[in-house]
Amino acid sequence: MKKPHTVFFLGKPGSGKGTQARRLSAHTKWPIITAGDQFRKIAEQDTPVGRKIKSEVEAGLLAPNWFAMYLYQQALFSLPEGTDVIFDGFNRKPDEARLVISSLKWLERSFIVINLVVSDKMVYERIAGRSKTQQRSDDDSIKTRLDEYHKYTEQSLDLFREAGEIVDINGEGDPYAITSDIVRTLGF
Secondary structure, three states: OOOOOEEEEEEOOOOOHHHHHHHHHHHHOOOEEEHHHHHHHHHOOOOHHHHHHHHHHHHOOOOOHHHHHHHHHHHHHOOOOOOOEEEEOOOOOHHHHHHHHHHHHHOOOOEEEEEEEOOHHHHHHHHHHHHHHOOOOOHHHHHHHHHHHHHHHHHHHHHHHHHOOEEEEEOOOOHHHHHHHHHHHHOO
16 A cells, blocks of 8 residues: 555544544654544634534534535645645545545545444443543534434545545554554555
8 A cells, every 4th residue: 555645534433533543643743633623622712603613513513514624625735745644533524525535636645544443332332431531522412423423424434435545444442453453554
């Protein structure tokens, strides 16, 4: 496999996207751009957009695709030439996946999507465990978040499969073993 310049992490809520993105970043020294962190930061602002994003994040809804893609494009287009990067949590809706594929092919920038595969049961177990140590506003709406995943993100994954730019990684094992699988698969 040709080493990508851009890595995306996708998967169900609680699949370990953030953890694995941080570990890959530590291994490669590549920066991470995280959709969830950006949305949570905007949700803290007392502005019409901030309040709207806050209500949607707390309800477990995915942001409108045009807003998510605005943040994605802003980040991508501001990268200095030759910069490698990790994106965590973008491209969850089909229109977003199409834009990601199109924009990166237009830029002639190689990329891969790491899909962390976990069961719905595992999602509930991990979110319950995470809630004991850190409370995120979207953890209370796990059913809605899973519904959004099944409704939208599964279609995005199909688009990346059609484009040949996806790798499925079992996300249910030991986190360090998962990191090793990712690093080995990517050729790092």
